[in-house]
Amino acid sequence: MAADLRVLHLGFEDPLMPGAGGGSVRTHQINRRLVDLGFEVTVLTTTYPGARERVQDGVHYVPVGIGQGRNRLTRLLGYIARLPVEARRRRHRADLVVEDFFAPFSTMAAPRWTGRPTIGMVQWLHARDKARQYRLPLHWLERWGVRSHTRLIAVSQGTADKLAALNPAASVEVVGNGIDPESLEGETVLGRHVLFIGRLELHLKGLDLLLAAWAQAAPRIGDRLIIAGTGPDRERLERLIESLGVADSVDLVGWVSGERKHALVRSARLVVVPSRHETFGLVAVEALAGGTPVIIFDIPCLREVVPAGCGWKVAPFDVGALASELALRYGSEAELLDAGRRGRDFARGFDWDAQAQRQAHIYRSGVGVPLAST
Template identity: 65%
Template sequence: MRTHEINRRLAVRGFHVTVLTTRYPGWKERCEDGVHYVPIGIGTGGNRLTRLVAYVARLPFEVRKRRSAARLVVEDFFAPFSTMGAPLWTGRPTIGVVQWLHAKDKARQYKLPLDWIERWGVRHHRRLIAVSEGIGDRLTKINPDLHVDVIGNGVDPRAWNAEPKLGKDVLFLGRLEYVAKGLDLLLRAWAQACSRVEGDLLIVGTGPDEERARAAIQELGISGRVKLLGWASGDRKLQAISEARLLVMPSRHETFGLVALEALAAGTPVIAFDIPCVREIVPEGAGWLVAPFDVEALGQEIVRRYQQADLEQVAARGQAFARAYNWDALADMQADAYTAAVTKLEGRAAMRHEAGRALK
């Protein structure tokens, strides 16, 4: 979503943008909103693993084939190892966009040194765009010589069209995953809190731990107070957010926390753990931060804020804060970062060329 929302605005500003993507079932090369999309790989892209492997194998070749027409290559970091060290093989000025930096977690999951690849790749970049200050700090710890521009994600403009309602239910929205999204922590906190609040816990999303979550709900004895509603997007997702009394985001780690920002934009107060990246987008007075991973504190906060008398004022402050995250302003910032990257990186390349000539 971020890639398309930024790039379609850059196209309006006169940028010519080609996006190389993985293949997917029914894939086709297309131009959408002025952005040229080219799925690369082998076959139909029906298998997730072969889709990734084929993309990684063909990407350097496909970039080299097009580099004569490109002034800048943008490497958008992706799972499971974040970066392929693109500056080493593009042959053009290259900048990275970091929306994803979780290779350490994937390394634990798959028992592979994916985090080594991530660190190696980051150390070969000179300029990166991070979606949050927290990610920017992590990147500069890996590579102190980096120049990092922080440019956040934007909110779906339709979020402001939703009419905030002081609903009854508490909402979790996201991938059903225990480790990253902290769903296990939320269920335990809800088991402590639900007898003291009127509404139910609505869980919107799908993911690898759905059956595990269902089992935990039964084990905790809260099946009558939890509703799993499946995946939602677009207007249905925004309706669920705007009709909730509170949104709880119990993530153990995030690179940005778009769900929290969307909730603020729609006028729904947010409760989250006080972790890097998230604390940037849950400001005081528009939401509440809880000591990281403290289940008892999370349950108490849900009860306290559910009963708070001035939630309408809290919602209004959240909406005012979220208005800074609009795609037009963010696209302007990204355009400036790209222009600066071309100027600096082309200048550095010219200096190296002149130094080589002098040595000859």
């Protein structure tokens, strides 16, 4: 039987790659549901040691690159070099191309070379920050690429607003993320440790700010900060922990997923998301689903997913304020339990099935399929 729609997804990151981020989780969760709706989906990802072409939950994954992609730079360069070639080879099998934005410059301006209707899927839009980090004009590449698109999907309203500013002529629609229903299971309990989960990138994820705040707050808290994740700054992170004198109260536990991740969230008293930039804040929603309140910096996108009563907002990048909030909230047991229950109720609204239906509707309209078919 012919597929409802054949989608070629330029997905960058493979969800099975060690250390893969939340973007690849979203890609898979949406695409597997699109397959269930009758779509045919092929995802082109970067290569990495052990990568292989496969079908997972009905989604066809194809790693592209040069060599084995043994490190972040070779994966990126190989993907950039091979992606247009591989996409053009497969375009006769695609009704629609979806370009996932990725670091460090967001978009390769895919509509200019795919030869098929193309929609931008925006889960990453931080090129200006990377431009400052690397002292390269990456934000100009991002602007040029965004202006190549006429249709874009953003994972949050904050990201949609940024896209509209970069390209006022584009149609931008918001389709958020979802959560694993299993994360909502179990009772809301008062945990012990403070938890960070995410990619180990000191600047973007604000780990330098969190550790500086922890150095101030730890003596008043008397428990541990657990940092879960992998990433390019692991060694720098270890050195910073030593230099701040907090090695005896910080645990690095590596990459976690599945039930281990759910258990770690449920056993935490607080989850901290100290990012300087986010496009959605999936970790925050997953924490709320587990009944664990969240402390965030009050920045766009994050404030959308941590409403009043479910956690606490701190003035952006204020280390002293973060330290004070950590110490204050850690001891407020009644407030923590109440916030945990409220957060879980809020998180129930993040449904992967509903988000996939909305994305399917946008995909069909992007290639002129009558919307009544949804």
